[in-house]
């Protein structure tokens with residue numbers, strides 16, 4: 001792989017729903033091992049943009065490249081094929097199944113006995129226990145417990161553990177800390193950093209600059225479907241970025257600095 005090439009490149013993306021233009025000429029790239037905060041107010045287009053990456057929407061205009069390959073078909077298999085996992089608060093887990101079953105959801109290991117296929121519970125339990133401990137579940141939680149007993153932050157750990165185990169390359173966290181306590185938010189943020197340090201691309205969507213400024217390498221701000229800022233986090237303060245959002249991109253960083 002050519003290292004100078006971004007992992008994901010979105011070029012001049014328009015997305016039109018009926019008469020409403022949700023994305024306007026958005027160009028943005030993302031690299032391996034990067035933690036990018038995708039920030040903007042309600043309705044800015046954050047979720048819509050990442051849904052294109054997951055194959056849930058096809059762009060009306062524009063091109064998307066993954067690892068240098070142009071994506072021609074946008075369908076729900078795309079995310080699986082490309083190794084993209086999206087994590088949303090409390091979505092995507094089955095409450096009445098065990099942690100181990102949830103961990104392998106959709107990819108259950110099978111072993112054969114007398115020529116017949118059986119779910120390999122032993123493997124599910126062992127493997128999920130190992131990965132779950134690594135991602136910080138309480139000591140007294142067992143892989144056989146139902147997901148229902150877990151806190152919001154612990155549920156995130158299961159999804160994240162799953163993503164790492166199945167060698168995903170991109171983790172998209174869409175408002176991952178909504179409804180979480182301060183302690184759990186910190187836990188989720190540590191996981192995001194841990195994933196990036198393992199070389200994954202982490203796209204972290206939030207309304208709140210402060211939530212992601214301190215942990216991200218770069219901040220991309222969307223406003224009314226347009227990209228208004230794309231800057232290294234170390235080149236600006238959270239306050240400067242908040243000011244940009246407040247003024248809908250009409251103030252630049254230089255003006256902020258006076």
Ligand SMILES: Nc1ncnc2c1ncn2[C@@H]1O[C@H](COP(=O)(O)OP(=O)(O)OP(=O)(O)O)[C@@H](O)[C@H]1O
Nearest residue numbers: 017020022040041042043044045046047048049207
């Ligand atoms: N399937 C759809 N059909 C029509 N309009 C849509 C559709 N999906 C999203 N939109 C519109 O596109 C705009 C962007 O929505 P999007 O969900 O991407 O915003 P967001 O930045 O994720 O906001 P939030 O922070 O509230 O999640 C909104 O005005 C929304 O109503």
Ligand SMILES: [Mg+2]
Nearest residue numbers: 046047048174
């Ligand atoms: Mg959204």
